[in-house]
Amino acid sequence: MAFEFAPAIAALPFVSFLVALAFGDRMPKGGALAGILATAGSLLLSLWVFLTVSGGSAYVHDIHTWTVLDGGSVLNEITLHFGLLLDPLAAMMLLIVSLIALLVHVFSLGYMNDEGETGLPRYYAGLGLFTFSMLSFVMADNLLMAFMFFELVGLCSFLLIGFWFREDGPPSAAKKAFLVTRFGDYFFLVGVVGIVATFGTSRFAVGQGAADAAQAFPVMAAKALGVTEGTVSLAIPGGMDPQLWFTILGLLVLGGVIGKSAQFPLHTWLPDAMEGPTPVSALIHAATMVAAGVYLVARMYGFYLLSPTTLGIIALVGGFTALFAATMAVVKREIKQVLAYSTISQYGYMMLALGAGGYVAATFHLMTHAFFKALLFLGAGSVIIAMHHNEDMWDMGGLKEKMPVTYWTFLAGSLALAGIFPFSGFWSKDEVLYEALVHGLGTVGTQGTLLLVAYAFGLLAVVFTGFYTFRMVFLTFHGEPRTDTAKDPHGVRWNVKGPLVVLGVLAAGIGLVNMVPVKKLLGGAEIDFLHKWLGGPTALEAQTSVHHYADVLLHDAAGYSAGTLAGGEVGTVLISAGVSLGLAVLGALLAYRLYAVPEPVEHTEKLGSVKDLLYNNYYQDEFQVFLAERVTMPLAKAADTFDQGVIDGVVNGTSSVSLFSGRRIKRVQTGVVTNYALLLTLGFLVLVVAMAVTGGWF
Amino acid sequence: MAVDVTYYLVLSAGLFCIGLAGILTRKNALMFLMSVELMLNAANINFVAFSLQWGNLTGQTFALFTMALAAAEVAIGIGIILVLYRNFDDVDVTDATSMRW
Numbered sequence: 001m002a003f004e005f006a007p008a009i010a011a012l013p014f015v016s017f018l019v020a021l022a023f024g025d026r027m028p029k030g031g032a033l034a035g036i037l038a039t040a041g042s043l044l045l046s047l048w049v050f051l052t053v054s055g056g057s058a059y060v061h062d063i064h065t066w067t068v069l070d071g072g073s074v075l076n077e078i079t080l081h082f083g084l085l086l087d088p089l090a091a092m093m094l095l096i097v098s099l100i101a102l103l104v105h106v107f108s109l110g111y112m113n114d115e116g117e118t119g120l121p122r123y124y125a126g127l128g129l130f131t132f133s134m135l136s137f138v139m140a141d142n143l144l145m146a147f148m149f150f151e152l153v154g155l156c157s158f159l160l161i162g163f164w165f166r167e168d169g170p171p172s173a174a175k176k177a178f179l180v181t182r183f184g185d186y187f188f189l190v191g192v193v194g195i196v197a198t199f200g201t202s203r204f205a206v207g208q209g210a211a212d213a214a215q216a217f218p219v220m221a222a223k224a225l226g227v228t229e230g231t232v233s234l235a236i237p238g239g240m241d242p243q244l245w246f247t248i249l250g251l252l253v254l255g256g257v258i259g260k261s262a263q264f265p266l267h268t269w270l271p272d273a274m275e276g277p278t279p280v281s282a283l284i285h286a287a288t289m290v291a292a293g294v295y296l297v298a299r300m301y302g303f304y305l306l307s308p309t310t311l312g313i314i315a316l317v318g319g320f321t322a323l324f325a326a327t328m329a330v331v332k333r334e335i336k337q338v339l340a341y342s343t344i345s346q347y348g349y350m351m352l353a354l355g356a357g358g359y360v361a362a363t364f365h366l367m368t369h370a371f372f373k374a375l376l377f378l379g380a381g382s383v384i385i386a387m388h389h390n391e392d393m394w395d396m397g398g399l400k401e402k403m404p405v406t407y408w409t410f411l412a413g414s415l416a417l418a419g420i421f422p423f424s425g426f427w428s429k430d431e432v433l434y435e436a437l438v439h440g441l442g443t444v445g446t447q448g449t450l451l452l453v454a455y456a457f458g459l460l461a462v463v464f465t466g467f468y469t470f471r472m473v474f475l476t477f478h479g480e481p482r483t484d485t486a487k488d489p490h491g492v493r494w495n496v497k498g499p500l501v502v503l504g505v506l507a508a509g510i511g512l513v514n515m516v517p518v519k520k521l522l523g524g525a526e527i528d529f530l531h532k533w534l535g536g537p538t539a540l541e542a543q544t545s546v547h548h549y550a551d552v553l554l555h556d557a558a559g560y561s562a563g564t565l566a567g568g569e570v571g572t573v574l575i576s577a578g579v580s581l582g583l584a585v586l587g588a589l590l591a592y593r594l595y596a597v598p599e600p601v602e603h604t605e606k607l608g609s610v611k612d613l614l615y616n617n618y619y620q621d622e623f624q625v626f627l628a629e630r631v632t633m634p635l636a637k638a639a640d641t642f643d644q645g646v647i648d649g650v651v652n653g654t655s656s657v658s659l660f661s662g663r664r665i666k667r668v669q670t671g672v673v674t675n676y677a678l679l680l681t682l683g684f685l686v687l688v689v690a691m692a693v694t695g696g697w698f
Numbered sequence: 699m700a701v702d703v704t705y706y707l708v709l710s711a712g713l714f715c716i717g718l719a720g721i722l723t724r725k726n727a728l729m730f731l732m733s734v735e736l737m738l739n740a741a742n743i744n745f746v747a748f749s750l751q752w753g754n755l756t757g758q759t760f761a762l763f764t765m766a767l768a769a770a771e772v773a774i775g776i777g778i779i780l781v782l783y784r785n786f787d788d789v790d791v792t793d794a795t796s797m798r799w
Contacts, residue, residue, distance in 0.1 A: 671795030673730075677721050 002045070002052040003059040006084055009045045009094060010135040012038040013101070017128030024121020029113055031124035032105060039102040039131060046094040049086055058537040059086040060141055060207030074235045075200030085141035085205055087544050088536040089363060093138045093295060096370045100287040101131040103499035107378050108279045110496035111385060117277075123163060127283070130156035134288040138295065143202035143217075143253075146299070147185075147192050150256065150292055154181050157289045161276035173275035180269040184259020191252030198234055198249065204299055205543040216543050218302030221246055225306055227557045228542075243307065250303060250310040253296070261293025261347045264321040268620050271340040278384055281336060282377035285343040286370045294350045294366055301359055302544065305553035311560075312450045315355025315436065319454030319461075322348030324618075326464035330471070331604045331614045334391040335380045338472045342417060343373060345461060349432050352458050356451050357560045358435030359549050360531045364514050365428035367530075371510055372416035372425055375503035379410035382496045383476060386489035393472065394602070398481040402489050405497045407477050409504030416507045418469040419462060419584045424511030426581065431516055433458055434576045442563030462580050466587025474595035520573045706747035714740035727782055727789040731775045738768045 016038035020031030027033065065081040086094075105127060112123060133156055137149035155178075162174030196202050199217040206216050215232070223230040224242045236245050257263070262270040270290070274281060284290060297304060297314065304310055322345045329341035346369050353362035384391055386403055400407045416425035436458060440451030481487040514530035526532070534546040542548050554560050564572045594603045604611050613619070668679075692698060713736055720733030742761040749757025779789055786793045 666798075669798045671798035673791045673794075674722060674725075681718060681722070 002048040003057075003061070003084075003086060005045055006049055006059065006086055006139065007063065009042045009049070009098065010132050010139060012041045012045075013128045013131035013135065015128075017125050017132060020121050020124040020128055024124060027121075029109065030120025032109055032113060032120070035105045035124045035128050036102065038128065039098055039105055042098040042131070042135065043095075043102050046091070046098045050091045050095050053086060053088055053091040053537065054533065056537050058088075058207075058539045059084060060205055060540075062141075071200045072235075074233050078196060078200045080144055080196075081142065082145050083141035083203075084139050085544075086139065087205065087540050088534045089295075089298060089544065090138050092363070092367060092533075093291075094135060096367060097131065097134050097138060097287045097291075100370060100374045101127070101134075101283065103374065103378070103502060104279045104283045106495050107282070107381065107499045108277075110493055111279050111381050112277065114493065114495070115385065119163070123160075123277070126156060126160045126163070127280070130160060130283060130288055134292065137292055141204055143192050143195055143204070143300070146296060147188060147256075150188070150260065150296070151185060153289050153292055154178060154185065154260070157181075157273070157284055160280040160284075161273045163277055163280070164275075167275075170275040173269075173272040177269040177273050180266055181259040184255045184257070184266050187252045187255025188257075188259075191249055191255070194249050194252060198236060198245070200235070205540050208539050216302075218300055218306070219543055221303055221306050222553065222557065225557065227306065227553065246303070247307040247309045250307045251313070253300070254310065254314065257293035257297055257351075258317065259293070260296075261290055261351065262344045263293075263317050263348065263351060264324055265620070267321065267325065267344045268617070268624060270344055271337055271617070274334075274336040274340050278336065278377060278381035281339075282374045282381070285340075285377060286374035290343060290347055291366060291370065294347060294354070294362065297351070297354050298359065298363055298366070299544075301354070301549055302553060304354070305357070305549060306557045308447055308558050311355045311357070311558055312447055313355070314351050315451055315454040318348045318351025318353070318355055319436070319457035320348070321345065322352060323457040323461040323464070324348075326461040326468065328614050328617050329468040330464055331607070331611050332468075333394055335383060335393050335396075335472060335476060336377075336391055338393075338468055339373070339376055339380055342376075342465065342468065345465065346373065346417070348461070349429060349458060352454050353432040353435055355454065356432075356436040356439050357550075357554045357558060358432060358439075359546055360514070360528075360534055361428065361431040361435045363534060364530055365432050368416065368424035368428040368507070368510055371503055372413045372423075372507035375409060375413035375500065375507045376417060378496070378499055378503065379406055379413060382406040382492050382500065383410075385492050385496065387485050388490055390483075390485060393475040395483040396476045396481075396486050397479040397600075398477070398486060399489060400477040403492065405500060406492065409500040409507075410477070411473060412504045412508045414469045414473050416511075418466040418588055419580060420466075420588065421581055422511065423508055424506075426584075427511035427515060427517075429462070430577050430580050431514070433462075433580050434516075434573065437576050438562040438564065438572060439560045440563075441565065442561040443559065447559065459580065459583060462583040463587040466584040467591045468587075470588045470591035471595050474591060475600060478596050479600055480598045517573045517577050520570055523570075700750075703747055703751045706743060710740045710743040710747070712740075713737075713743065725790045725792050727779045727791050730791065731772060731779070734771070734775070735768060738764060738771075 013035070016031070016034040019027075019034040024031030024034075060083065062081050062083040065079050067080050069078040069080070071078040105124075108123070108127070112120060117123070130153065133149050133152035137146055137153060140146040140149060158174045158178040161177050162171045164170045165174075192202065195217055199215075199220050201215065201217055201220075203216045204218070219228070220232045220234065221242075222228045223232045224234050225246070234242070236242055259266045270285075273284060276284070304314070325341045325344035325348060329338050329345065332338045332341065346365070350362045350365050350369070353359075353365060380391075382403065383396065383399060383406060386399065386406075387396060390396075412423065416423040419426045419429040433455060436451055436455040440448050440455050442448070443451060515527050516531070519526070519528050531546065536545045565575050594600070604614075607614070616622070717733040717736030717740065720729055720736065724730060724733065742764050745757040745761040745764070747757075749755060749761075782791075782794055783789050
């Protein structure tokens, strides 16, 4: 029953988009109310779907088939369609996205309406379309549909980041976000085409009672490799080894993921995206755009598990990005910049978990991160309102007494981000690192070493995370006010505090849904609810359930096995949790020593040239500009020369010849009608003579 | 007493050549029109002669149509000649040479 209403989850924000666009300027609050109602409706429906999925059912349903292609003898028919896939993963993500979209809409009342911004209908229309795209992306049952909404999400981020298009920064940041993610999406598109051409389908899963021919592509791939029983006919180009070909396809799709989830080396757009309104940053970083990449890998995880090489790359990129971004966050002056780099870093952790075979860990971190990062962004938004849109942390200080609600909720989010027990981030980050550690220890060969290297990156990033998080907290809220604005901040209203409190409670407590370490320690207490829940309905048991991933594919296809340190499993859990918590506390204490004083000074100055390097983001932007100017530009110039010289030369030459000959031949046309008559007569005579000769009259 | 068809054809060919010569040598547009009439009538003679030869009325019917057509053609031709005169103050076809590249 709930499933029949599922399309409305996405349709409601779309309606609010249309309403805000058409009537927003005549409505009170510039269309915000429509958006709030629509996202609240989506939230209720998502909750209903969530409860129905918890009851053990799942839903795979084709909504609209737009074309059926002839796939030849090997693939038969290829259908391209819109469809819904509602399994535990999708249901969880729907809930997160609609909740955060609702809170962001409410918060926008305080951040945009109360601050007297103009162009609000455009803003709320953008938010509605953004929510619609992400919800549709989450529900997609095939890769092609996912790609279409993935692109739409990118478009919406472009529109919203560039919301203040009259200033200099935002339009350029919007363009950068659009182009950099588009660069990744180009590979994704090629991957989608490759997958459809190989398998004849791009479905993630098929429902019960579907035709025999209809299969999910990860399942077909597993059969083709002999991991699971069954025979399939695939069109692999050039008789290539299936394993190699699946790795190539996986890496192509991963291109889109790296762009959207801002992983190294395509992360540069994300810090610039801070030019957009703060509620938009919260939506982009917590629930939509950036989450889409990681969600996509989780969605087709059955396919990635078949390729150990791809998994290794995912783990390494993720671990490296986690550390790389965390180091840059240490020296930033602006509160939103710190949060931007922490987002990159946290998505790195999710990628690390996925690469290390920790499907539940990644999903778990995706969820907790969505809550605490939305909280931190909205908290930062609250601070920015209070500071009259000054984002520099060195101009703040002492806001703790002035805005207690913001302070305490922000603190909860920071503790979660730093991974301090028992806040949500601790549980999920610990599980990510634990998965990387045990699979690194247990897997033999390069793969295991790779995972351990990625684990080391991740572990090191924990210290930096603890440090930059609390540097941000202490600089913003503690000490003495450093400017007049900070002495007398602008107040915030219920529409700012409300979302903060809701998210604060979630950020503090949501980790309790998957207390794996506690379960392992107590032995037998069944408190890893998320893990059980992702096991999901029996209908999709052999397709997208965590049992299929963890018990079958992880060992048989990816070749991962779990190892332990001293003290067996319990010992390993304790060591892993202890080390990550210890390092987080170490980072936090360092920040406390340096910055929790009445008059903090810029200690990072002591780093000297290292600080410059970090402050300038390892000169990544400059490197990319260098690539564009010194590599791409000469290539483009050479191509231009070839185009202008050779291609156009041939075309122009042809036209010159015709022009020249035309200029000569046109002299035949004298304009004297008698001449024309003569030519006609002569021509006729020539014809007659020719016919006479060939016809044999003479 | 039937006249041999060859004479008709020779008459027709002669008439046609006179018309053609008129078009190729004359400059006066009115002469053009008359020459065209001669050529059309040469064709008509052929129609009628062959019609007589084969005992088939179709050719004679065609000749009637051609006459109607010729009348229409003259109407248009005179219209053109009037315009020619208005624009060039003459009916000399070699003057009107502006309709070219």
